Amino acid sequence: xxxxxxxxxxxxxxxxxxxxxxxxxxxxxxxxxxxxxxxxxxxxxxxxxxxxxxxxxxxxxxxxxxxxxxxxxxxxxxxxxxxxxxxxxxxxxxxxxxxxxxxxxxxxxxxxxxxxxxxxxxxxxxxxxxxxxxxxxxxxxxxxxxxxxxxxxxxxxxxxxxxxxxxxxxxxxxxxxxxxxxxxxxxxxxxxxxxxxxxxxxxxxxxxxxxxxxxxxxxxxxxxxxxxxxxxxxxxxxxxxxxxxxxxxxxxxxxxxxxxxxxxxxxxxx
Ligand code: 13P
Ligand code: ZN
Numbered sequence: 001x002x003x004x005x006x007x008x009x010x011x012x013x014x015x016x017x018x019x020x021x022x023x024x025x026x027x028x029x030x031x032x033x034x035x036x037x038x039x040x041x042x043x044x045x046x047x048x049x050x051x052x053x054x055x056x057x058x059x060x061x062x063x064x065x066x067x068x069x070x071x072x073x074x075x076x077x078x079x080x081x082x083x084x085x086x087x088x089x090x091x092x093x094x095x096x097x098x099x100x101x102x103x104x105x106x107x108x109x110x111x112x113x114x115x116x117x118x119x120x121x122x123x124x125x126x127x128x129x130x131x132x133x134x135x136x137x138x139x140x141x142x143x144x145x146x147x148x149x150x151x152x153x154x155x156x157x158x159x160x161x162x163x164x165x166x167x168x169x170x171x172x173x174x175x176x177x178x179x180x181x182x183x184x185x186x187x188x189x190x191x192x193x194x195x196x197x198x199x200x201x202x203x204x205x206x207x208x209x210x211x212x213x214x215x216x217x218x219x220x221x222x223x224x225x226x227x228x229x230x231x232x233x234x235x236x237x238x239x240x241x242x243x244x245x246x247x248x249x250x251x252x253x254x255x256x257x258x259x260x261x262x263x264x265x266x267x268x269x270x
Contacts, residue, residue: 004045004105009035009070010085016138016219017072017081017088025140025226026078031211032114035219036124036135037068037091042104046091051102054095059118059189061098063125068093068104071120073111087111094121118192123215126196127203133217140226141211144233149180149208151240156180157268159206163232164268165247170232171256173225177265179205186210202265204229 004010013035020026042048048068069092072081076088090106090113098121101113114120120137127134152159160177163170179198184191184207195213198205204225205213212229216222250269257264 001047002044005085007041007045009037009041010089012219013070013089014082014085016223017078019223020140021078023142023227025142025230027141029075029077031078031138031140032072032074032116032120033139033219034072034114034117034120034124034137035070037070039068042068042091046104048093048104051093051104053103055092055101055103055112057094057099057101057117057121059099059121059192061094061121061125062096063128064094064098064121065096066094067124069120069124071113071117073107073113074115075111115187116192118187118189119195119213120192122189122192122196123199123205123213126199127215130200131217134215135217136219136222137213137215138219138222138226139211139213142226142230142233144237145206145212145230146209147237148233149206152236154180154182154208160265160268162236163229164253164264166232166235167228168248168256169228171253171264172260172262173228174202174204175257175262175264176202177204177268178202178229181205181207183208183210 020031071090071092073088073090081088086106086108091104092101093104094101116139123137152162156179159180179202181194195205203215212226214222214226216225253269
C-alpha cells in the first residue's frame, strides 16, 4: 500500500481548502467539498474491504451506489485541513441504495461527513447524467457573491447577465450561466434536490444570503468557476452604487461567444 497522505487527490484537497480559507471564502467550518474518486487509484492506498464504520446518509442515491468520495467533515475548519487531514476529511463508499455510507478512511475523531452531503451527492448524480467527466462539487461563502444576493434581483437571468457584464471571463467560463436559489434552510434534502435540479443545465448555483456551489471535472475547474464568478461579483459590489458610464454590451458578449465557440444560455442575451 502507498502512503495515502501523499495521494494526489488528498494533496490537492489540502491545497484547495487552504487556498479557499485564505481567500476568505470559508470562515470557521463554512464550506464543504466532495471529490469522486477512481476506485482503482484508491485501491493503491487503501484496503477497500476494510470498512471503519457505516453511517446513514438520510437519503437515497442509487445512481451513485458503489462510488467512493473524498469529502470534508461537518464542523471542520478549512484552515485546519492541511494540518489534520485524517480528522477533517473522510473517504466514503456508498452502499447499494446510496442510503448508507461506508467510511474507509478519515473522520478520526468519530466525526462525520458534511451536513450538505445531500446537495453534494444529488449534484454529482445530476451532473454525471450530462457530463461523464464530472468529479467535484465545491461549496463556499465568497463575500461578494453573498453580498450581491442582498442588493441584486435574484432572478437568475438578471443575476447571470450582471456577472457577464462585469468582466469578459465570466461569459467565457460560465456561458451556461448561474442558477440562483432563494434563501432556504441549508443541510436538508430539500435544498439538495433544488440545487441538483439547477445543476442539470448550469455548473454554478448561488444560495441567496449563504454562498455558492460550483462543480467540475477537477478541483481546479470547480474552484476556477467560483473564483471567476466571485471576481464578477466583486466588481459589481465596487460599482453598484456608482453611476455606470458603460459595461459589456450584449453585442460584445455575442462577439466573445463567437470568438471562443461558446453557446450562451438560450434567452439570456437580448
Ligand atoms: P458543514 O460544516 O456541515 O460542512 O457545513 C458548513 C456549511 O457551509 C453549511 O452550508
Ligand atoms: Zn455553507
